[in-house]
Amino acid sequence: MNISAVQELVREKGIRYFMVSFVEMNGISRAKLVPAETLEALASGGVGFAGFAAGDLGQGPHDPDISAIPDFSSLFILPWRRDVAWLSANLYVNGEPWPYCPRTILQRMVKKARDRGYRFVVGMEPEFFLVRRVNGCIEPYDPMDNSDKPCYNSQALARNLDFFTRLVGYMNELNWGVYQCDHEDANCQFEINWQCSEVLDQCDRLTFARFMIRSLAEQEGLTATFMPKPFKNLTGNGCHYHMSLWDAAGSQNLFMEEKDPHGLSRTAYWFIGGILKHARSLAAITSPTVNSYKRLVTSPTTSGATWAPVYITYGGNNRTVMIRIPGPGRIEKRTVDGAANPYLACAAILAAGLDGIAEQVDPGPLFAENTYAFTVEEMKRRNIDLLPANLCEALDELEMDHVLQEALGEDYVRLYLQVKRREWDEYHNTVSEWEVHRYLTAG
Incomplete structure (x- = not known):
């Protein structure tokens, strides 16, 4: 969308402000509010941020400002505040693209795929809880939503009809093509699904969706959380990625093969092979927090299953494997969680898949x-490996993976490892209530 088209949209829709947004390493959205009267200056120079104050962006407090220059093709008008338009931005320093910008990293990987004749198409399925904060703790907000197996519960869904019909209506105003939403496997846990699109657009949608869902929840006095494992005994929040590769024109699905029993081409199977090959290092990006690995466990939840595969496997329409083939011409990666930065996750997955093809x-x-149904020992006898057991183990794997380092940038991976190892150390040095209860009088 060029500047003239944006100016016309401002006049037609009555846009008074732009919310210029970007995400830092941890997927946290940062933004400034800019009056529409400054549109020309915004288009040419963006808006300035103190990079050190805006999260893990590879800057110190002494470094020059980061400029967030918006991509006007990412524009979404806030359906609940129609005089404000949200824009996703790329980061620049001194007029040059900033290599620590997650969106820029993905764009660089997308270009590599395009140079090989591929378009990466993705559909994302975010899961989230609606919770209340009570006495410094959180709990599922609806006391009537207390079943051991609440998945698809009609009454629980009915009690949230106002929230979800509003959310779906807003998303469809943005032409996302929502095709379903449901009550998920845990109490007060939900999922919403919209149509797939090219990867950069899909990452922008997920980033905006998180902002919108949280905003609508706050209007109800609730907190929407995408945290991978907010409750010990309940299923955690995944964000499954449905993926396919298309030709450069976007007219042919290169994963589709009608003669194959599962509807996949050789290219698709090689792409799967690449993800399996890099699965343990990918975990550092797609399951990026200490909390992520409390979702990736072999023990069941109160519902009977975690729905989060821990073995490096793939299969047909089987939700217990890491990569599922839900239908012809596409695959689903089920281990990405709600904490993953979508731009980094997609860049890393695409790099792994392209390595598999190459x-x-x-x-x-x-x-x-x-x-x-299998123990770790039984799976190892079948030569099937396990995903990392914790963040520290995953980071060790990433440190040895040169394919992912090249895709994300060696300097960026060094920063990522530094930040995430610090996160691990902070966690490891924390004494929990469990430890006090277990060891206070031991020995």
Whole structure:
């Protein structure tokens, strides 16, 4: 969208302000509010931020300002405040693209894929809880939503009709094509699904969706959380990525093969092979927090399953494997969680998949059984490995993965490892209530 088209939209829709937004390493959205009267200056120079104050962006307090220059093709008018338009931005320093900008990192990877004749198409399925804060703790907000197996519960969904019909209506105003939303596997946990699109657009949508869902929840006096594992005994929040590669024109799905029993081409199987090959290092990006690994466990929740695969497997329409084939021409990665920065996650997954294609990595046989029914030892006897058990282990894997380092940028990976190892150390040095209860009088 060029500046003239944006100016016309401002006049037609009555836009008075732009919310210029970007995400830092942890996927946290930062923004400034800019009056529409400054549109020309915004388009040419963006808006300035003190980078050190805006999260993990590779800057110190002495460094020059970061300029957030908006991509006007990402424009979404806030449906609940129609005089404000949200814009996703790329970061620049001294007029040059800033290599620590997650959106820029993804764009660089998208260009590499385009140079090979590929378009990466993705659909994302965010899960989230609606909770209340009570005495410094959180709890599912609806006391009537207390079943051990609440998934798809009609009454629980009905009690939230106002919230979800409003949310779906707003998303469809933005032409996202929402096709379903539901009560998920945990109490007061929900999921919403919209149509797939090219990867950069899909990441912008997810970033805006998180902002919108949180904003609408706050209007109800609630907190919407995408935290991977907010409750010990309940299913955690995933964000499943449905993926396919298309030709440069966007007219042919290169993952589609009608003659294959599962509707996948050789290219698709090689892409899967790449993800399996890099699965343990990918975890550092797609499951990026200490809390992420409390979702990736073999023990069940109160509902009977975590729905979060821990074994490096793929299969047909089998929700216990890491990569599911839900239908012809697409695959689903089920281990991405609600804390993942979508731009970094997609850049890393795309790099792994393209490496699989380049090396023609055979993913091996499909896994058709219930992975939850097997012990770690039994799976290892089948030569099936386990995802990392914690963030520290995942970071060690990322440090050795040169394919992902090249995709994200070696300097960026060094910063990422530094930030995330500090996070691990802070967690490891914290004495929990469990430890006090377990060890206070031991020995």
